[in-house]
Amino acid sequence: MRLSPDEVQSYREQGLLLPRRVLSPEEATACLRELEAYESSGGGPIAGKWRYKSHLVFPWLNQLMRHPAILDLACSLLGEDVMVWTTHIYPKEADDGRFISWHQDSAHWGLDSNRVLSVWVALTDATRENGCMRMLPGSHHKGEVIHQDTWDPNNILTRGQTIEEPINEDKAVWVELEAGEASIHHVDLFHASTANVSPGRRVAVAIRYITPEARQTRIDEDYATLVCGEDRFGHFIPEIVPNTTMAPEAISFHERIAELQGQIYLSNTDRAGLTGLKETSDGNSTT
Numbered sequence: 069m070r071l072s073p074d075e076v077q078s079y080r081e082q083g084l085l086l087p088r089r090v091l092s093p094e095e096a097t098a099c100l101r102e103l104e105a106y107e108s109s110g111g112g113p114i115a116g117k118w119r120y121k122s123h124l125v126f127p128w129l130n131q132l133m134r135h136p137a138i139l140d141l142a143c144s145l146l147g148e149d150v151m152v153w154t155t156h157i158y159p160k161e162a163d164d165g166r167f168i169s170w171h172q173d174s175a176h177w178g179l180d181s182n183r184v185l186s187v188w189v190a191l192t193d194a195t196r197e198n199g200c201m202r203m204l205p206g207s208h209h210k211g212e213v214i215h216q217d218t219w220d221p222n223n224i225l226t227r228g229q230t231i232e233e234p235i236n237e238d239k240a241v242w243v244e245l246e247a248g249e250a251s252i253h254h255v256d257l258f259h260a261s262t263a264n265v266s267p268g269r270r271v272a273v274a275i276r277y278i279t280p281e282a283r284q285t286r287i288d289e290d291y292a293t294l295v296c297g298e299d300r301f302g303h304f305i306p307e308i309v310p311n312t313t314m315a316p317e318a319i320s321f322h323e324r325i326a327e328l329q330g331q332i333y334l335s336n337t338d339r340a341g342l343t344g345l346k347e348t349s350d351g352n353s354t355t
C-alpha cells in the first residue's frame with residue numbers, strides 16, 4: 069500500500085518512518101531459512117564481502133528488494149523510477165560484542181543525491197536487547213556532517229566512522245521491530261545500534277534505494293539494479309539477476325562489484341578495495 073500524504077510528510081520532517089509491516093512472519097522466516105541454508109551448507113556465518121551487494125548472489129534477496137509492499141514504500145518517497153544501489157545483510161550473533169556507531173549513510177556512499185533511503189527489514193525480531201537500531205529524528209536536515217574514522221574492530225562499520233558532534237541520545241528513538249516489519253531511514257539520518265546482549269541471533273537486511281539521476285562521485289563506474297519504472301540517465305551499469313545461490317557466474321560478477329564497493333567505502337585510506345571488506349580477528353565481518 070502506498071504511503072498517505074501525511075506519512076510522506078512525516079518522513080520529510082523526521083527522516084524516518086516505522087514500523088511498517090512488509091512481510092508476514094512466515095515470509096520473514098522463509099528468507100532467514102534461505103540464508104541459514106547457505107550458512108549451514110558450508111558457507112558459514114554470513115560475513116565480509118558477502119554482506120555487501122548480497123542480492124547478486126542470493127536470489128531470495130533479489131526477490132525481496134522487488135517485493136510489492138517494499139517497493140510501495142520506496143516509490144511513495146522517491147517517485148516511480150527507483151533503483152537498488154546495494155543491499156546489506158546485518159547479522160548480530162548471540163552475545164555478539166559488536167555495535168554500530170552513530171553515523172550517516174551518506175558519509176561513505178559517494179552518491180551525489182539525497183533522494184536515497186534504506187528499507188531495513190527485520191528477519192528476526194529486533195529488540196533493545198539484541199541490538200536494534202536507534203535513530204535521531206530530524207537529524208537528516210543537518211546535511212552531511214563530519215565523521216571520524218575510529219577503525220574500532222568491534223564497530224561493524226567499515227571505517228568505524230563516527231559522527232564527530234555530540235549526539236543528544238535522549239532524543240533518539242529505539243527502532244524495535246517484529247520479524248517482517250521494516251523501518252525506513254533517509255541517507256543523512258543519524259543512526260546507530262548497540263551490541264546484541266541476548267542469547268539469540270538478530271538478522272536484518274537493508275535495501276538501499278536511489279533514483280536513476282543519482283551519480284557516484286568516488287569512482288568512475290558504479291552498478292545498480294532498476295526495480296521500478298525507467299532509467300533515463302544511464303549513470304549506473306545494470307546488474308545480473310541470480311537464479312541460484314552463489315552461482316559461479318554470480319560470484320565472479322559480485323567479486324568485481326565488491327572491489328568497487330571497497331574502493332567507495334574506503335576511498336582516501338590505504339585499505340581501499342576488496343581486501344578492505346575483510347573479516348576482523350574474531351571472524352566477524354565489517355561493513
Ligand SMILES: O=C(O)CCC(=O)C(=O)O
Pocket residue numbers: 158168173186188199200201259260261272274
Ligand atoms: O543493522 C544495524 O544494526 C544497523 C544498520 C545500519 O546502520 C543501516 O542499515 O544503515
